[in-house]
C-alpha cells in the first residue's frame with residue numbers, strides 16, 4: 262500500500278496537477294486479513310463521501326462479516342489481481358450496478374510500473390446511485406426497513422446496508438475478473454448469498470445492541 266501511495270505521489274508534477282484540476286482522486290482500501298488484493302477507489306471529487314463508504318466496506322466491514330462469508334471468497338481473492346481499480350461513478354448509462362473491464366483504462370494504472378512489484382491490475386466500475394436503490398432481496402429488505410423504522414435507527418441501517426451492497430458487488434466483479442468463464446448465475450448466487458448473510462449478521466448484532474439498551478432502561482426501573 263505504501264508503495265502505491267509513493268508511486269502516486271512520485272509522478273511528474275504536471276500530471277498530478279492535471280489530475281487534481283480534473284477532480285480525479287484515489288483512495289486505497291486494503292483488506293485487513295490479507296495482503297492482496299489492494300482495492301484502489303478512483304472517483305470524482307464530488308463523490309468523496311461515497312468513495313469513503315466503499316473504503317470502509319473493504320477495510321472495516323469485511324472483517325466483521327461471518328467467517329463463512331469470507332471463506333466463500335478465499336480462493337477468489339487469492340487469485341485476484343494484486344491491484345483492483347474500482348471506478349466509482351454516480352450512474353451507468355446502461356443502468357447496470359457494475360461491470361468488469363477487459364482492459365485497465367485508469368491512467369496511473371494502465372501501464373505496468375515497478376511500484377506495482379509485478380502485481381497484476383484488474384479494473385471495474387460501480388454505479389453507486391443504482392446500488393443505493395437496488396432491491397437485492399426485495400422481501401427481506403423491506404421487512405428490515407420496517408424493523409429499523411420502529412427502532413428509529415433506519416438511517417444507520419441504510420448506510421450499513423449500502424456498504425454491504427458495495428462489498429458484495431465488488432466481490433461479484435472480482436469473481437468475473439478471476440473466473441471469466443464462470444456463468445453469471447453462479448457468480449450471482451455467491452454474491453447474493455454473501456450479501457444476505459452479511460446483512461443478517463449486521464441486523465442480528467444491531468438488534469441485540471438495541472434490546473440491550475431497552476433491557477438496561479427497564480432494569481433501572483426494577484432496581485432500587
Ligand SMILES: [Zn+2]
Pocket residue numbers: 353355356357359360
Ligand atoms: Zn451495463
Ligand SMILES: [Zn+2]
Pocket residue numbers: 433437445448449
Ligand atoms: Zn455479473
